[in-house]
Amino acid sequence: MSTLIKQCIYLKGTEPELLFESQEHIFPAGIGGIQKLPLEYVSHNANNAFSALELGFMRNSILMLPRQFYGPGKRGNLSPKKASKSTVSLMTAVSAPESIEFGYMSLGKPYSIAQIKINVSTRECGLMFDQSFGDASTQMQNFISKLGEYNNKYFLYEDERFSPDEFILGFQDNRWYLGLSNLKLIPEIQGCIKRLLDQTSFDNQVPQYGQSQPKVEQIIQMxxxxxxxxxxxxxxxxxxxxxxxxxxxxxxxxxxxxxxxxxxxxxxxxxxxxxxxxxxxxxxxxxxxxxxxxxxxxxxxxxxxxxxxxxxxxxxxxxxxxxxxxxxxxxxxxxxxxxxxxxxxxxxxxxxx
Known part of the structure; x- marks a missing residue:
């Protein structure tokens, strides 16, 4: 009985130098690929090396636009609930260009993420949520709970459209996003959040609903x-x-x-x-x-x-x-x-x- 030799078509190595644990799709699964190569064709080592390449290919190249508008979603899933999302970026309202907030695109539609805007001089703050994700009061309570766990780790978006005294802090998929124009505010952020949570009651806040036509700017990498x-x-x-x-x-x-x-x-x-x-x-x-x-x-x-x-x-x-x-x-x-x-x-x- 002969044993099938496994040799990687990319690295040219064989077992035991290389591992062969999963099959390679012809087209990436994230854009709908189904057919796979035999297990012994592409090593797990090569697949790991390619994973970041393919992720950038789907999320940051010119393909990100049709994928966000049409799909498919994660691992090729066609369900709207599994639709692919753009990376979180700063959005402005066409009708109110002075307004700026965090959001993303999915199936051609923009969505805001849960976020808070704070002015450190006036102590004014505003919470923003997207009605697409359900009751605003429930979203607010969930976000406040997350604010209590803020760990000062974030993706930074420095943008001159923010006033020097304000910042926005958003949360999406277990990641924090910070937007501001004045980097000197960063050491004050955790203290601002603590004072806010200690001094402000959100139990009786009445949400105000509005509509806007957002403008989303994304960077394509070719x-x-x-x-x-x-x-x-x-x-x-x-x-x-x-x-x-x-x-x-x-x-x-x-x-x-x-x-x-x-x-x-x-x-x-x-x-x-x-x-x-x-x-x-x-x-x-x-x-x-x-x-x-x-x-x-x-x-x-x-x-x-x-x-x-x-x-x-x-x-x-x-x-x-x-x-x-x-x-x-x-x-x-x-x-x-x-x-x-x-x-x-x-x-x-x-x-x-």
């Missing part, structure tokens, strides 16, 4: 990490269709090493052969927001083209020394319907309809 994840997804698919031994060939070492280690970016671009992808997929009426991969040969070049949410096409050169014949291969991730299929299967099903 760097080599985005392209490395694109290359990794295409490389995963190449391993899926051709097998582990195929992608372990030396001709793929340059792209493999760049995916793993980064460095000079000579492999990926947002322009050029993406027209090939458009001509292939636009003519066959793919699901509008599906993710797609196409792997093609051009002389001695083997390259992949990847598309997310029906756009954002990226070309990745997989090898410049591919001498054998390669038949074009494609893959579609229809995350809205929780379906994935090869381009060939998709075309066959279309013909049979």
């Amino acid at each position: 760097n080599n990490d985005f392209f490395r994840v694109c290359a990794k997804v295409i490389f995963n698919y190449l391993a899926y269709i051709k097998g582990r031994d195929f992608v372990l060939q030396e001709k793929f070492d340059p792209i493999r090493n760049w995916i793993v280690n980064g460095g000079e970016q000579n492999f990926a671009t947002l322009s050029g052969k993406e027209q090939i992808l458009k001509s292939y997929f636009s003519s066959i009426n793919c699901p509008e927001k599906a993710h797609k991969i196409l792997i093609l040969q051009d002389g001695s070049y083997l390259f992949g083209v990847i598309s997310f949410y029906g756009g954002f096409e990226t070309i990745v050169q997989l090898s410049d020394n591919y001498k054998e014949y390669f038949e074009a291969e494609g893959f579609i991730c229809n995350w809205e319907e929780r379906e994935e299929y090869s381009l060939k299967d998709f075309l066959i099903n279309k013909l049979q309809e």
Whole structure:
């Protein structure tokens, strides 16, 4: 009885040097990927190294916008309760640009987080909550309880729109967010909270409700990490269709090493052969927001083209020394319907309809 050898397609190592504990998705699960590679293809060590890359890819790259508007949510879940969220950022009201508060985006809608605004000179304070999360009085009591546990650990947002005497402190997903313009206020914050809790009764406070149209500003990061994840997804698919031994060939070492280690970016671009992808997929009426991969040969070049949410096409050169014949291969991730299929299967099903 033979034992199946486990060898990582990225690190090239085997057991016991590397651990093989989980299967790698072709497309990341967080954007709806379903199909996985065999357990013995990608090591746990490589997966751990890639986790931060993929998280930034989903939360901070250009993909964060369609993901926040359309989904999917955590681990590809399509339930609105599990919808993906943007990172917490400062929001302003379009109708009242002097107003500023913490919030985030989910499925195209802005939400405020529980927060308090304090003016250290006038001793004025205001609590802010989002009606979407239920009764304001209940939210207030929960937030006050959390204020009593404030540990002076926070994510800092320094912004000149705050007056020098005020700060806001928000709480979301077990994290504190502090916004101010005057860093000299920071040593006073814990004392302000203690005095507030000692001197103020919140039991009989009557909430006031209002509506605003918030404006949310988010920073998109487009760097080599985005392209490395694109290359990794295409490389995963190449391993899926051709097998582990195929992608372990030396001709793929340059792209493999760049995916793993980064460095000079000579492999990926947002322009050029993406027209090939458009001509292939636009003519066959793919699901509008599906993710797609196409792997093609051009002389001695083997390259992949990847598309997310029906756009954002990226070309990745997989090898410049591919001498054998390669038949074009494609893959579609229809995350809205929780379906994935090869381009060939998709075309066959279309013909049979």
